[in-house]
Amino acid sequence: MQIKRYEVSSIQEAMNKIRMDLGEEAVILSTKRLRGGKVPLFEVTAARDEKEKKVDSHKPRETHKSGSQRVSASAEMDMIRNDLMEMKSLIRDIKREDPIRKELSQLREYMNNLMNVLGHWEKNLFPGLPSQIYYHLVANGISPERAYRLVNTIAKLDNFEDICKSLENTITSSIPVTEGRKKRGVIAFVGPTGVGKTTTLAKLAARYSMNERLSVGLISADTYRIAAADQLKTYAKIMGLPIKVVSEKGEFKEALSSFSDRDLIMVDTPGKSRKDQGYIEKLRDFLSVGVPVETNLLLSLTASRENMLEAASRFDMVNYDNIIFTKVDEATGLGSMYDVIDEVGKPVSYLTVGQNVPDDIEDANPGRIARLIMHQS
Numbered sequence: 001m002q003i004k005r006y007e008v009s010s011i012q013e014a015m016n017k018i019r020m021d022l023g024e025e026a027v028i029l030s031t032k033r034l035r036g037g038k039v040p041l042f043e044v045t046a047a048r049d050e051k052e053k054k055v056d057s058h059k060p061r062e063t064h065k066s067g068s069q070r071v072s073a074s075a076e077m078d079m080i081r082n083d084l085m086e087m088k089s090l091i092r093d094i095k096r097e098d099p100i101r102k103e104l105s106q107l108r109e110y111m112n113n114l115m116n117v118l119g120h121w122e123k124n125l126f127p128g129l130p131s132q133i134y135y136h137l138v139a140n141g142i143s144p145e146r147a148y149r150l151v152n153t154i155a156k157l158d159n160f161e162d163i164c165k166s167l168e169n170t171i172t173s174s175i176p177v178t179e180g181r182k183k184r185g186v187i188a189f190v191g192p193t194g195v196g197k198t199t200t201l202a203k204l205a206a207r208y209s210m211n212e213r214l215s216v217g218l219i220s221a222d223t224y225r226i227a228a229a230d231q232l233k234t235y236a237k238i239m240g241l242p243i244k245v246v247s248e249k250g251e252f253k254e255a256l257s258s259f260s261d262r263d264l265i266m267v268d269t270p271g272k273s274r275k276d277q278g279y280i281e282k283l284r285d286f287l288s289v290g291v292p293v294e295t296n297l298l299l300s301l302t303a304s305r306e307n308m309l310e311a312a313s314r315f316d317m318v319n320y321d322n323i324i325f326t327k328v329d330e331a332t333g334l335g336s337m338y339d340v341i342d343e344v345g346k347p348v349s350y351l352t353v354g355q356n357v358p359d360d361i362e363d364a365n366p367g368r369i370a371r372l373i374m375h376q377s
């Protein structure tokens with residue numbers, strides 16, 4: 001075996017040198033980013049197996065050519081994988097201090113997906129058209145496991161568009177949505193910080209009170225942060241709706257009975273960090289007031305799939321009835337909705353699609369959700 005080491009400023013430069021020195025049969029043994037220096041520098045080690053070359057040279061020309069292409073493709077794959085590893089470790093290093101943690105974790109998840117795709121690619125799980133569909137689904141944010149499962153359900157069709165259409169129908173029939181909008185009673189909005197609870201409540205309050213002419217009362221239980229309730233108070237004032245601010249369960253019960261003449265009572269709850277021990281238990285206890293409370297869990301699609309799944313499982317304890325996906329307009333990788341819906345099994349009640357109150361909200365519709373999952377729009 002002939003082994004050579006190169007110091008290069010780009011992976012492409014390494015590939016060119018390796019091809020020239022060692023030929024197409026060469027394989028990459030390792031790539032390493034050298035630290036220090038003003039320009040990026042990589043150390044690439046490549047090798048060529050002399051024995052294999054001799055044997056190959058006796059094979060017919062055509063076979064030898066396709067063998068070389070395969071080795072070269074696998075060498076490039078090694079390069080890509082090493083690059084991704086390198087990027088992942090760099091991200092891990094800076095993640096500890098960096099304020100843009102969320103974006104980095106999304107980037108890391110994206111790279112994990114890529115790694116998975118490369119893994120499946122190498123194993124050649126789906127040759128031909130199904131593999132294109134598989135990459136399409138994973139690139140859209142569906143987890144590799146669920147993409148694999150979906151690809152296994154596809155009918156024997158022979159073009160990409162037809163297969164996508166058929167998968168879209170399969171997904172449409174698997175999306176549960178809330179049947180019949182609530183016109184009376186108590187509706188609460190729960191979820192992680194900043195997902196859009198207060199804004200979504202305001203959009204729906206406007207819709208119910210103005211379009212459907214229902215009498216609506218608002219309750220803000222968000223007294224954790226200074227002036228947190230002011231946001232909802234402002235909306236209430238604009239819409240001419242009564243509002244009560246409550247900080248504990250007794251006050252909440254009183255507020256509910258003072259609104260007993262109202263068709264609909266909408267309750268805003270505070271978002272709290274997941275590090276806040278006991279918060280979900282307190283929330284569950286707070287919402288157990290002896291009257292049915294329809295609870296909506298809000299999940300922002302700008303969060304990673306893992307974050308959404310983690311939040312869905314954390315809020316399980318409050319036994320929420322519906323999911324509202326927020327920030328459709330800002331998110332990429334909307335396929336992650338498929339994982340959440342499939343995992344959680346609760347109906348989706350609304351999608352929110354922007355910051356404008358009251359317009360940027362839509363009733364959940366299975367066909368629309370399936371299109372977002374498959375085509376992102």
Ligand SMILES: Nc1nc2c(ncn2[C@@H]2O[C@H](COP(=O)(O)OP(=O)(O)OP(=O)(O)O)[C@@H](O)[C@H]2O)c(=O)[nH]1
Pocket residue numbers: 192193194195196197198199200222269270271272326327328329330352353354355360
């Ligand atoms: N792009 C976009 N932004 C949204 C959407 N819904 C809410 N927002 C924005 O998200 C930010 C947070 O919204 P809030 O309604 O305050 O979120 P919250 O869940 O009540 O936040 P906390 O009470 O702090 O936990 C605001 O800037 C909203 O305008 C949406 O559908 N799309």
Ligand SMILES: [Mg+2]
Pocket residue numbers: 197198199222268269270271
């Ligand atoms: Mg809020």
